Amino acid sequence: MNEGLTFTVLGARGSWPVSDPDMLIHGGRTTSFMIPLGDNVTVLIDAGTGIAKVDDLDTAVPQTYYMFLTHYHLDHIQGLQFFKPIYREANTFTIHGVPSSGMGVEEAVGGIYRAPWFPIPLSETSSTKHYVDLDFTPIDVGPLHITMARLSHPQGATGYRIEGPRATLVIATDHEAGDEEIDGKLVEFTSGADYLLHDAQYTPAEHHEMYQGWGHSTWEDGVNLARKADVAQLILTSHDPARNDSAVRRLTELAAARFPNTVAAYEGLQLEI
Numbered sequence: 001m002n003e004g005l006t007f008t009v010l011g012a013r014g015s016w017p018v019s020d021p022d023m024l025i026h027g028g029r030t031t032s033f034m035i036p037l038g039d040n041v042t043v044l045i046d047a048g049t050g051i052a053k054v055d056d057l058d059t060a061v062p063q064t065y066y067m068f069l070t071h072y073h074l075d076h077i078q079g080l081q082f083f084k085p086i087y088r089e090a091n092t093f094t095i096h097g098v099p100s101s102g103m104g105v106e107e108a109v110g111g112i113y114r115a116p117w118f119p120i121p122l123s124e125t126s127s128t129k130h131y132v133d134l135d136f137t138p139i140d141v142g143p144l145h146i147t148m149a150r151l152s153h154p155q156g157a158t159g160y161r162i163e164g165p166r167a168t169l170v171i172a173t174d175h176e177a178g179d180e181e182i183d184g185k186l187v188e189f190t191s192g193a194d195y196l197l198h199d200a201q202y203t204p205a206e207h208h209e210m211y212q213g214w215g216h217s218t219w220e221d222g223v224n225l226a227r228k229a230d231v232a233q234l235i236l237t238s239h240d241p242a243r244n245d246s247a248v249r250r251l252t253e254l255a256a257a258r259f260p261n262t263v264a265a266y267e268g269l270q271l272e273i
């Protein structure tokens with residue numbers, strides 16, 4: 001049997017980074033995930049502040065990064081500004097994303113490097129960069145087979161289904177359940193996955209009372225998709241910046257009462273795929 005790969009959660013916080021003594025378990029860094037492929041090649045999904053944990057400065061060997069962005073809201077790309085590997089001349093990046101708001105991936109990512117918000121244009125960072133505007137055509141990166149689905153989120157977001165040598169994982173954040181057509185396609189897209197990482201930023205009451213249309217789901221929406229798609233494990237993520245560890249635990253217990261194999265994402269969570 002083929003050797004598995006390790007998928008690591010680098011950041012599981014939604015919306016903005018937080019730092020608080022009662023948020024140390026799940027962490028305050030925003031969304032980013034990593035799959036090292038070996039031979040100095042690494043796949044990164046999103047570049048929230050969690051990406052700061054990737055630091056290749058102790059190696060002299062050039063690194064190759066394949067980055068897949070779910071969308072361009074700041075909490076998913078702001079880790080790039082101070083991402084050390086992007087300033088190393090020897091490194092090569094291929095950055096993938098679905099065009100949004102009339103911008104391709106290069107322009108959308110480059111936006112956060114523009115003056116007066118940042119002193120150095122993206123094009124002047126030292127690494128070599130290639131940009132790929134995704135059109136939902138599947139892509140293979142090494143042993144990974146990656147497919148995409150549209151999520152329901154302001155300015156759009158992309159869900160990724162990543163099939164590894166051992167297991168299949170679906171990332172569905174940021175996403176607001178409720179659009180019948182998108183939700184139906186998402187069930188098909190997620191069908192039979194081993195792991196589903198699902199947006200669970202709100203409780204059902206919070207969503208109902210305050211946050212309809214804000215682009216995020218509840219733990220209940222995650223449970224519904226996990227059941228319909230018959231996944232093995234549900235991993236709740238995109239934790240609300242105001243939700244401390246015990247509140248995340250309570251929310252996860254409610255979900256687990258309905259879908260027993262449910263956990264909440266935390267920085268450092270590893271899955272074999």
Ligand SMILES: [Zn+2]
Pocket residue numbers: 014015031073075076174238
């Ligand atoms: Zn987000």
Ligand SMILES: [Zn+2]
Pocket residue numbers: 071073153174215
């Ligand atoms: Zn977003």
